[in-house]
Amino acid sequence: MLRLFVAFATVLLLGATTADAWSRVATEADFLARIADRQQVLEGTGHVTWHSDGRVTGDWRGQTVRGRWQWHQGFVCRNLMIGTHETGTNCLMLELRGDQLRATQDQGRGQATITTMR
Numbered sequence: 001m002l003r004l005f006v007a008f009a010t011v012l013l014l015g016a017t018t019a020d021a022w023s024r025v026a027t028e029a030d031f032l033a034r035i036a037d038r039q040q041v042l043e044g045t046g047h048v049t050w051h052s053d054g055r056v057t058g059d060w061r062g063q064t065v066r067g068r069w070q071w072h073q074g075f076v077c078r079n080l081m082i083g084t085h086e087t088g089t090n091c092l093m094l095e096l097r098g099d100q101l102r103a104t105q106d107q108g109r110g111q112a113t114i115t116t117m118r
Helices: 002-019 026-033
Strands: 024-027 039-041 045-052 054-058 063-072 075-081 085-097 100-105 113-118
Touching: 024 026, 045 063, 045 100
Parallel strands: none
Antiparallel strands: 024 085, 039 045, 039 113, 045 054, 054 063, 063 075, 075 085, 085 100, 100 113
């Protein structure tokens, strides 16, 4: 009986871990299929849309966001204007978990931001 309980608990634990895991977006085709043209919402701060034609649009704390993105060696590289401020180019590692997108700056070595896709 104890073995059956341990086996069942292990299956449940592994299943929960897999379901909660982040999945890397490693190709442009995957990016276009799963992320492009869907609004990314950061509650209370704003939203952004990565368009399939390479544009980025949105609103960040009441300021207009516009810019461009391109895929480069497993990362999405973007340069944005937020209001009158240019962010400079940064390449982000993207990961998905359900309807959440985690974008980590500096090719996965910098600050991460989690948004909800709509």
